[in-house]
């Protein structure tokens with residue numbers, strides 16, 4: 271068997287085309303959406319992510335307001351910047367790229383962002399809204415995974431979804447989103463005994479741990495849908511996910527590739543949240 275590909279790159283492009291029209295409608299009403307992107311320090315991966323986010327904004331007609339701060343920026347100075355962005359009418363969304371340097375407490379920073387501008391969906395208010403099924407902002411990566419599943423027409427009701435990884439930005443919110451779609455959800459992690467026995471039960475398997483090619487063919491149920499959130503380097507320095515894509519493709523029913531899978535969707539959902547932020551404020 272060869273798995274069908276879930277092409278995140280094409281899906282993201284189609285979402286972005288539709289967003290560009292919504293942006294134009296907002297511009298016609300007198301407001302161009304603006305996203306403030308804050309990067310502290312020079313983490314190389316973060317620089318790539320931020321560059322991609324800013325480029326995606328400009329392609330969609332969203333203004334990006336870039337704040338690049340030196341690695342020794344104090345927590346106080348960063349909090350002051352966030353307070354200014356919260357009050358700035360031209361800023362609809364605020365994103366502080368993580369990780370921040372060690373001397374800055376990321377929780378303090380996230381909590382300082384106005385929840386109505388928290389387009390990353392990391393603020394405790396938005397996480398709380400997700401827990402109880404209320405409208406808020408959904409974290410972009412797990413939100414993108416849901417859109418990828420939806421694009422295949424797959425019905426999650428009653429299916430067993432297994433999530434590998436329990437991070438605040440993917441594993442935990444992904445659990446809640448899959449639950450909301452009536453899946454039975456299991457979360458496995460680094461302390462789980464017999465990981466393979468658990469992953470083999472999955473109808474839908476989401477891998478979000480950051481370990482190159484952790485998920486091999488022997489860990490996947492034939493016909494399963496496999497979503498690969500990892501972005502790693504393999505032994506040759508090539509980009510790869512948490513899934514051994516080549517081997518797992520022979521077993522799975524559906525698989526998302528790396529690159530070209532979840533990554534572009536994360537950005538598409540960030541732009542979606544930014545446009546939503548404006549629409550909620552102006553149109554509701």
Ligand code: GUN
Nearest residue numbers: 365366367368369390410
């Ligand atoms: N670092 C890794 N993923 C993300 C993300 O989705 N948003 C932000 N702000 N930082 C990240």
